[in-house]
Amino acid sequence: MKIFKKTLIYALMIALALVFLVPLGYAVITSLVPFEYVNKIPPLEVLSLRNYIKIFEQYPIMDWFKNSIIVAVFTLAGNLVTSLLAGYALAKFKFRGREAVFNLILVQLMIPFQVLLTPLYIMVAGLGWHSTNIGLIVPFLVSGLSIFMARQFYKTIPDELIEAARVDGLGYIRSFFHISLPLSGPLVVTLAILDFTSCWNAYLVPSTFLAKNTAFTLPVGLATIKAANFIRPNETMAGVLILSLPVIIVFLILQRQFIEGIATSGLKG
Amino acid sequence: MPRKKRLNFDRESHIAAALFLAPALICIAIWFIYPLVQSVYISFFDFNYLFKDRAVFVGFENYANMFLDSEFYKGLSHSILFMLIVVPIQTFLALLLATLVNQKIKGRGFFRAAYYMPYVLSAVAVATVFMYFFVKDQGVAKFLSFFGFKNTTWFADMNLAMPFIGILYIWQMLGFYMIYYLSGLQTIPGEIYEASQIDGANKIQTFFFITIPSLRHSTFLVVTYGIIQSFQIFDQIAVVTNSSGGPGSPAGATTTLLTYFYISSFKLYKMGYGSAVAIVLFLIILIVSIVQRRLVKMED
Numbered sequence: 001m002k003i004f005k006k007t008l009i010y011a012l013m014i015a016l017a018l019v020f021l022v023p024l025g026y027a028v029i030t031s032l033v034p035f036e037y038v039n040k041i042p043p044l045e046v047l048s049l050r051n052y053i054k055i056f057e058q059y060p061i062m063d064w065f066k067n068s069i070i071v072a073v074f075t076l077a078g079n080l081v082t083s084l085l086a087g088y089a090l091a092k093f094k095f096r097g098r099e100a101v102f103n104l105i106l107v108q109l110m111i112p113f114q115v116l117l118t119p120l121y122i123m124v125a126g127l128g129w130h131s132t133n134i135g136l137i138v139p140f141l142v143s144g145l146s147i148f149m150a151r152q153f154y155k156t157i158p159d160e161l162i163e164a165a166r167v168d169g170l171g172y173i174r175s176f177f178h179i180s181l182p183l184s185g186p187l188v189v190t191l192a193i194l195d196f197t198s199c200w201n202a203y204l205v206p207s208t209f210l211a212k213n214t215a216f217t218l219p220v221g222l223a224t225i226k227a228a229n230f231i232r233p234n235e236t237m238a239g240v241l242i243l244s245l246p247v248i249i250v251f252l253i254l255q256r257q258f259i260e261g262i263a264t265s266g267l268k269g
Numbered sequence: 270m271p272r273k274k275r276l277n278f279d280r281e282s283h284i285a286a287a288l289f290l291a292p293a294l295i296c297i298a299i300w301f302i303y304p305l306v307q308s309v310y311i312s313f314f315d316f317n318y319l320f321k322d323r324a325v326f327v328g329f330e331n332y333a334n335m336f337l338d339s340e341f342y343k344g345l346s347h348s349i350l351f352m353l354i355v356v357p358i359q360t361f362l363a364l365l366l367a368t369l370v371n372q373k374i375k376g377r378g379f380f381r382a383a384y385y386m387p388y389v390l391s392a393v394a395v396a397t398v399f400m401y402f403f404v405k406d407q408g409v410a411k412f413l414s415f416f417g418f419k420n421t422t423w424f425a426d427m428n429l430a431m432p433f434i435g436i437l438y439i440w441q442m443l444g445f446y447m448i449y450y451l452s453g454l455q456t457i458p459g460e461i462y463e464a465s466q467i468d469g470a471n472k473i474q475t476f477f478f479i480t481i482p483s484l485r486h487s488t489f490l491v492v493t494y495g496i497i498q499s500f501q502i503f504d505q506i507a508v509v510t511n512s513s514g515g516p517g518s519p520a521g522a523t524t525t526l527l528t529y530f531y532i533s534s535f536k537l538y539k540m541g542y543g544s545a546v547a548i549v550l551f552l553i554i555l556i557v558s559i560v561q562r563r564l565v566k567m568e569d
Binding site for chain 2 (some may be wrong): 009010013014016017019020021023024026027030039081082083085086088089093094095096101104108110111112113114115116117118119120121123138139140141144145147153171172173176197200201203204208218219222223224226229230233235236237239240242243244247248251252253255256259262263266
């Protein structure tokens with residue numbers, strides 16, 4: 001009876017896993033076959049990377065890749081600087097207006113981003129940043145969620161540790177760099193994962209701010225491949241995987257941190 | 270003497286705070302507060318981006334026009350309907366997945382990763398792959414036709430386009446909410462379960478009378494966050510419709526409040542009007558957030 005129940009639960013879990021994994025498997029296989037084998041079981045010898053090569057020849061994928069990397073790296077770096085410093089100040093410094101600043105961060109968390117999209121578009125276009133990487137980076141160097149998470153993290157560092165450093169003669173600023181920053185590893189990993197994936201996958205803003213083909217990021221590029229190439233699933237799927245593989249690889253390496261990161265970001269309720 | 274010392278202490282911490290907060294606050298002022306004010310401001314203008322210098326102050330006319338436009342009501346009703354259907358399904362399934370992967374069994378890590386994986390993918394990639402499954406005579410469309418659904422290309426069908434968006438949206442978001450529930454499940458102390466076993470409760474009774482009530486806080490998060498997120502669905506719709514006439518197609522079947530805003534601001538360039546729509550969207554989400562905060566306070 002117990003074994004029967006256990007088998008049943010496993011069967012259910014495997015069936016569910018298939019629901020989540022089959023689409024990915026389908027994409028991988030389709031991306032490797034010639035057009036005539038789409039939706040058929042292909043013999044092994046027809047598998048090749050030809051669709052990938054074709055996509056690389058037809059579209060400026062290298063440009064898209066470069067843009068995606070540049071935007072993700074700089075946005076992430078900027079976010080780490082702004083949120084670590086601000087989060088630490090909100091958690092550990094006593095100063096007038098702390099409540100007000102913290103409330104401002106909470107307001108930013110509550111406001112749906114779309115409200116800002118129209119004015120941001122006007123600002124970015126006015127600065128001549130339309131269709132540039134910089135237009136996707138500079139407006140997004142700060143994130144309310146990142147600051148909030150940094151604050152929550154630094155709250156868990158005991159005050160005694162910092163006070164001990166002060167007794168040793170370190171000022172407020174140096175005690176951050178000497179004591180708290182070296183302890184920030186888990187926070188940095190969590191923020192890096194959240195910021196990197198959301199930046200890498202972003203579509204709304206890049207598709208609105210970018211008009212020039214070579215300025216696209218990968219998601220915007222893939223959307224155009226899909227629109228133009230929908231009748232050739234094998235080539236479109238090659239595009240899907242070029243976009244998805246980097247995130248999947250990072251995810252497989254940092255699974256645990258991904259999942260813990262989401263769990264801590266959820267504590268904001 | 271002590272008083273003076275405290276003053277020094279204060280001064281140092283104020284300088285440090287100013288330095289640490291400066292980068293973030295400068296960015297927030299320029300890229301958050303200014304556009305936010307600007308958004309409200311231009312919502313009172315008849316402002317078309319293609320004719321920038323011909324902006325005319327119209328007061329609340331944009332807001333009034335919105336409530337006279339049947340397209341707006343269509344978007345609003347689709348958004349609400351989408352939320353009412355998606356949120357309960359996704360909440361229930363997320364709880365189911367979390368319960369499954371919380372068991373002490375072999376391969377738990379694999380299942381967690383497999384269920385969570387879709388969430389790390391781009392909505393563009395997910396929507397693209399799903400479209401191929403829901404084409405007439407293909408994969409899922411064919412399969413579901415045995416259960417009474419029309420064998421048709423779902424995203425081109427007036428009645429099935431929005432359900433299609435809902436399916437791929439839930440598929441992608443489930444893992445995220447599963448993690449919320451999982452961290453909730455892990456905070457329930459084991460003694461409660463032992464006590465209920467001693468009282469002779471079976472597994473199902475335990476689940477309904479112990480687990481679900483203990484997960485109140487997680488459920489609350491999953492539901493309120495789910496509502497807010499579902500109102501903001503955009504990428505999936507934009508990608509699915511980008512070869513067939515843009516967000517809303519076919520014939521308004523996938524129009525939501527957000528696609529309505531997007532088309533006003535960035536297809537028709539009626540940015541004054543678009544901003545007014547965005548502010549209405551904001552007000553709706555604000556109401557949800559306020560209700561959420563009230564309920565949290567009531568519980569404390």
